Amino acid sequence: MMEHTARGGARRDASKDTLIVVDFQNVYLPGYDWSCPSMPEAMKNTMKILDAPNAPDFIMTKYIAPANPSGRWRQYNQTYQAVNQDAFLNEIPADLIPYAAKTSVIEKSTYSAMKSKQVLSALNGKTAVVLTGVAAECCILATMMDAIDMGYEIIYLYDCIAGQTPELESEIQKLAETFTPIHTSVMNSGEYLASIS
Numbered sequence: 001m002m003e004h005t006a007r008g009g010a011r012r013d014a015s016k017d018t019l020i021v022v023d024f025q026n027v028y029l030p031g032y033d034w035s036c037p038s039m040p041e042a043m044k045n046t047m048k049i050l051d052a053p054n055a056p057d058f059i060m061t062k063y064i065a066p067a068n069p070s071g072r073w074r075q076y077n078q079t080y081q082a083v084n085q086d087a088f089l090n091e092i093p094a095d096l097i098p099y100a101a102k103t104s105v106i107e108k109s110t111y112s113a114m115k116s117k118q119v120l121s122a123l124n125g126k127t128a129v130v131l132t133g134v135a136a137e138c139c140i141l142a143t144m145m146d147a148i149d150m151g152y153e154i155i156y157l158y159d160c161i162a163g164q165t166p167e168l169e170s171e172i173q174k175l176a177e178t179f180t181p182i183h184t185s186v187m188n189s190g191e192y193l194a195s196i197s
Helices: 040-049 072-079 092-099 117-122 134-147 164-175 189-196
Strands: 017-022 058-065 105-110 128-134 152-163 185-186
Touching: 017 040, 017 134, 017 152, 040 092, 040 128, 040 189, 058 092, 058 117, 092 128, 092 134, 092 189, 105 117, 134 152, 152 189, 164 185, 185 189
Parallel strands: 017 058, 017 128, 058 105, 128 152, 152 185
Antiparallel strands: none
């Protein structure tokens, strides 16, 4: 596949990328328990990429509390028991259901998606992880750091990532930028689409 120019002169080959849609679940929508106000816009921008004719492979994750959590996760899951037991809150939002039907939806029980053997299997042969989803300061951050340690290039799509506040979104974006250019490329969805079109 032909490579293309991205921000900073880098060239992208989408066949080497896997886009991970991290934990877009109803509970993070505005008005619900763990609201991330910019999630609807982040979802919209993510769907633009998934709809592109040359879109990278993608997978989706969702957090599901384990039956027998260990360590501090026992307290975490007890504290948020009402959320964990609400099927609607744990589900993928309606707008994303058609996309979920086209890929693997991988359940995870930790912040980082990279702890999942299924996620790692889906990344087999890929060199870059394209990050979208929620929450910036939690599951996105943990996934990014683990993926960096595993040697993947990170494409941090800041307008496809939502946090609980704009300030937290900005802080994690700045953190991602500190790893540029060796480990990360920070860009928006339009720049990424231009780089692979």
